[in-house]
Amino acid sequence: MRVLVLTDLHANWAALEAVLEDAEGKYEQIICCGDLVGYNPDPEPVIEWVRSHCASVIRGNHDKVVAGIEGLDWFNDVAQAAALWTRARLSEDQLAYLRSLPQGPVTLEHFQIWHGSPRDEDEYVTNPREAAPCFAFVQMPLAFFGHTHLQGAFFSKYRRIGTVPPVPGNSDEAVIQLDPDTVFMVNPGSVGQPRDGDSRAAYAIFDSEQNYVALRRTEYPVQRTADRICRAGLPDVLAQRLLAGI
Ligand code: ZN
Secondary structure: OEEEEEOOOOOOHHHHHHHHHHHOOOOOEEEEOOOOOOOOOOHHHHHHHHHHHOOEEOOOHHHHHHHOOOOOOOOOHHHHHHHHHHHHHOOHHHHHHHHHOOOOOEEOOOOEEOOOOOOOOOOOOOOHHHHHHHHHHOOOOEEEOOOOOOOEEEEEEOOEEEEEOOOOOOOOEEEEEOOOOEEEEEEOOOOOOOOOOOOOEEEEEEEOOOOEEEEEEEOOOHHHHHHHHHHOOOOHHHHHHHHHOO
16 A cells, blocks of 8 residues: 655645655655644645545644644644634634544554654654654654654664754655665655655655655746735745745
């Protein structure tokens, strides 16, 4: 089975559309590691698409705040403004859907998913030092997560921790071959607001038969989303961030 793994879509419909076109329907299932909304101008179509297409979805910190499960206090001014803007646009039904999303980790047939870390959905795992203690909580040889918007992977083999870098700028794919002696925590990277210096939308495909994960990047009309951020009355800095991929 091939699984399309998405995370941190952040209401960027153009980026999601480009990812789906790039993946060419070559998957049997779609899963989402949270943060459907926040930052960008298309929360309604992204929520509706995720709701009708994803086999498994967990919540992210932005979903929690927009849905009112958690207060705005931990967000910076820009994230707060975007969360309030988003909340005002969504229907009661869409807010109820966000409220209904489960907290990770969730264990699926071939892997686990969570948003931040396996012990705390709001924790950022950005480097091997932060990743190392997480492996004690991983219950399967493969897991997918998000939250940092940084594409790549951490792995543990015979208690040694290693990293897999994101797809290089001159390529659109990097393949991680899985092996039975190694536990992998893979971050597909953010569909809707990449922060690893590459503005291309990021995602992953897992193939359970060939036993690999393909990290992928694809161009999308980022300027168009940036213009729409400004026109929508969202903070301009969000447009600049999107264009720079930071
Ligand atoms: Zn996020």
